[in-house]
Amino acid sequence: MADARETNARRLRRLTEMSRSRAVERAGKALSGVWTDGFQPSQVVLRTQLIQSADGPGPLARLVLPRGVAMRFYLLALFEARCRLRVGDAWTGGRPLAGVGSWSDFIAIDGAYDARSTTYMRDTRQGREGAADLRLRQIQSALKTLEELGPEQALVTVPRAATGGRRLYGKFSLMKETGRGDLQTPDVYMVPQNHWSARTITIPADFFLNGWVQLLNPSEVATWLILRTLSQWARDQHAETGVYLYGKQRLEDFGLRRDAWEDGCQRLRAFGLIRPARATPLDSKPAGIDFFGLFAQAEREQYEPYRWQVTDVGLAEDAVKVCTRELTIRQKQLDSAAKERAGRRGAPSAPTRLFSAG
Numbered sequence: 001m002a003d004a005r006e007t008n009a010r011r012l013r014r015l016t017e018m019s020r021s022r023a024v025e026r027a028g029k030a031l032s033g034v035w036t037d038g039f040q041p042s043q044v045v046l047r048t049q050l051i052q053s054a055d056g057p058g059p060l061a062r063l064v065l066p067r068g069v070a071m072r073f074y075l076l077a078l079f080e081a082r083c084r085l086r087v088g089d090a091w092t093g094g095r096p097l098a099g100v101g102s103w104s105d106f107i108a109i110d111g112a113y114d115a116r117s118t119t120y121m122r123d124t125r126q127g128r129e130g131a132a133d134l135r136l137r138q139i140q141s142a143l144k145t146l147e148e149l150g151p152e153q154a155l156v157t158v159p160r161a162a163t164g165g166r167r168l169y170g171k172f173s174l175m176k177e178t179g180r181g182d183l184q185t186p187d188v189y190m191v192p193q194n195h196w197s198a199r200t201i202t203i204p205a206d207f208f209l210n211g212w213v214q215l216l217n218p219s220e221v222a223t224w225l226i227l228r229t230l231s232q233w234a235r236d237q238h239a240e241t242g243v244y245l246y247g248k249q250r251l252e253d254f255g256l257r258r259d260a261w262e263d264g265c266q267r268l269r270a271f272g273l274i275r276p277a278r279a280t281p282l283d284s285k286p287a288g289i290d291f292f293g294l295f296a297q298a299e300r301e302q303y304e305p306y307r308w309q310v311t312d313v314g315l316a317e318d319a320v321k322v323c324t325r326e327l328t329i330r331q332k333q334l335d336s337a338a339k340e341r342a343g344r345r346g347a348p349s350a351p352t353r354l355f356s357a358g
Helices: 002-021 022-038 057-065 068-084 125-145 219-235 234-240 247-254 258-270 290-301 312-317 318-346
Strands: 043-047 200-204 274-276 306-312
Touching: 002 022, 002 318, 022 068, 022 318, 043 068, 057 068, 068 125, 068 219, 125 306, 200 219, 219 234, 219 247, 219 258, 219 306, 234 306, 247 258, 258 274, 258 318
Parallel strands: none
Antiparallel strands: 043 200, 274 306
8 A cells, every 4th residue: 555655646746846947738739730730630549460460479568667668659659650650651751849839749748856955847948858858868768669569579760870870759650569579570550440350440530639648557457448448349249238358358359467457447447548347338428426336346356357348538638637636536545554653653654745756
């Protein structure tokens, strides 16, 4: 529980700073510009081999990392490509990594944090340049991670300079969700068509435009994409009784650990992106407390997995507002629980600092 308190407090601190600096809002504005100037897709089609390959987990499982923006950057690149390209078109680059209209404009981060003084770099001229430089370094690190997934699973290729082998990050090429492939010619990304016979799922544009891609952590995104995959593979079951995963299938087919899955499901539920299975329409908004969900949780047999339904209604909400509200509520609950435990032990509880190290 102490780890949960610290993790939640750190996440809330970062979210507070991004809200103060309007980082998510500004990234959303840049993405909206790309969407408005492009084909304005209502959804992005994703090949499911990113999530599950023929031999087990797809490349996505290796992007569930505690640090960095590799998973986020790849999904943003798919969104940018779909706004710019038609179905069947192959990837073409050209967007700069930094500057106005660059990839850096699409990434929201909290900035440089000084653990000693528990403060962020302020919005001085030096601070703005520092934040831009930090975003650029995050993108370069993401490209390095995506390329180093392996010779066949690499999700980008980055050419090298003729002298010294230095990576030319600005000239990267996006690969298909299946990875680079095992041939000499890289399997460059092509915008897929959504068809019942193809292994594809859809991601609503609201996921990108309303800040969710910026604020969900990698394990939450992976959990959400797995649930979307299950829901779109078994549409009737999803609508009637929900979808679920047993531990063996979760690990062997998707490569997600139990703690990441269970915590991801609970956070996604709190954010309104999934719900415990019930018979009401998926596009209906919950009114007040989810008593049905609480009852379903209490009545669930010990051996039976949770059955979930993915609802896209929540994606239309402002991610910053929703996440701030829910993480604040959770922090109060975690602090109260810690205080009660300390009281039972007869020792005072040290208050959780919102501006904690990390």
